[in-house]
Amino acid sequence: MASTHLPPASPAPAGTANVAIDLGDRSYDILIGEGLLDDPTTFAGLPKSTKALIVTNTTVGPLYTEKLRAAIAPLHKQVLDIELPDGEQYKDWPALNQVFTRLLEEAADRKTVLYALGGGVIGDMTGFAAACYMRGVPFVQVPTTLLAQVDSSVGGKTAINHPAGKNMIGAFYQPQRVVCDMSTLDTLPQRELLAGLAEVIKYGPIADAAFLGWLEDNLDALLARDRQALKYAVQRSCQIKAWVVGQDEKEAGLRAILNYGHTFGHAIEAGLGYGEWLHGEAVGCGMVMAADLSARLGLIDTATADRIIALIKRAGLPTRGPDLGADRYIELMQVDKKAEGGETRFVVIGPLGQAGMRGAPDALVRDVIATHTR
The missing domain is CATH 3.40.50.1970 (Rossmann fold)
Known part of the structure; x- marks a missing residue:
């Protein structure tokens, strides 16, 4: 990682x-x-x-x-x-x-x-x-x-x-x-605010475990639009992204971790038709799936995955995706920009605050999809 x-x-x-x-x-x-x-x-x-x-x-x-x-x-x-x-x-x-x-x-x-x-x-x-x-x-x-x-x-x-x-x-x-x-x-409408929180939350699991803890402690303030809390969330998110982009401007390696939850999330957006779910809503649900996948791969324990999923749920984001069928999810994910040689690659967590990319067995991916779709 x-x-x-x-x-x-x-x-x-x-x-x-x-x-x-x-x-x-x-x-x-x-x-x-x-x-x-x-x-x-x-x-x-x-x-x-x-x-x-x-x-x-x-x-x-x-x-x-x-x-x-x-x-x-x-x-x-x-x-x-x-x-x-x-x-x-x-x-x-x-x-x-x-x-x-x-x-x-x-x-x-x-x-x-x-x-x-x-x-x-x-x-x-x-x-x-x-x-x-x-x-x-x-x-x-x-x-x-x-x-x-x-x-x-x-x-x-x-x-x-x-x-x-x-x-x-x-x-x-x-x-x-x-x-x-x-x-x-x-x-900003409240639904859009919640969608934005998905992209804030992602920075904790992939890069800064302490920031994840801060988000858990300050989520109520963020939901209430406390200006100082929002400003810190924007500042820290930008610091993390700036560091990653400075190391890997054109996503040759490290920058791909910023796509945590996006492989599943983009499939939701494309499968439903763009605009049905907001991007952040799809990413939030995608992070749930990616956390579960990380645990099933043995990279984090189930308690850590549950912690991430609980924060996403508290933020008012969807935690269950639409039932497109596993075949359709997999078909859409094969078009993802991180795919190589026809293999879908996922951003996974392990340990908390670090991330990397890897493939996963088809059966495991199908189990994750079945668990977290309606």
Whole structure:
């Protein structure tokens, strides 16, 4: 198993926290704080350009586009925006082409800066558009959901979905900066908050057992949207992901541990049709299955697996998946990006706070699926 040897955790500062992603000439900062969209200095030092395009969706746009426009106005002569449909089912070519069409209609050049204002779907699509348009233009992540703040906005993974597999078409492309304004979580629906907690919880089992204990002690505060607790959860999650990405930017090895629960979870999303379950809901259920698989493989004891599963349940996340049939789960998991030579590989825990990848006997995987599906 991979031991991450993370830097020690520290309390969330009273002001803005800064977590650095160390990737040489592609390095950037993650800013975590209150009211960052109200402060133009948040965006100081970013590339200036004649045009900028804010990419958002029909839910987030009316709430935050004008705030962001005002904050970045000193950097750009013209700030355009485009609102895409809201939902995982729109993370596809037609929606992505809307972004390209707007850029071309506005004669955007290769210095045009894109701003991703929204959750993981918007962040992934904006990053992919930035990677492709004129073979690469700058972009900035402004995540407005907990899930995006702690996971999808960090690390440069960009993609769209294909009916046969989630995030199978994309590129590694790093942003110029990530701006996590904690104030945007005030408008986040409770279901989305819980989905984001799934991606927070995953960091404990894979990299930081002490953080898992902190989550157990502070889950009620997180569910009640205690601002300081949420800020610390975002900060520590970003520290862990920043360290992992700094070691393995393009997922040649270590970075795959960040996909704990995702092999099962992506199968749930694809099997039901994108948008039926939120990504975090599917990942939460997937972590239950992966914890059970880890125990069945003898990597952790059943008490440790039960501890992880109990926290996921307390967080209000699904712990039983849809009954797609074991054959369908296995078929979908064979399309997973971690599969090699036709063998499905799973992120497994053992010991707590460390993770690795390995295959598993087909019969064992089928037993796990049968145990944790309706």
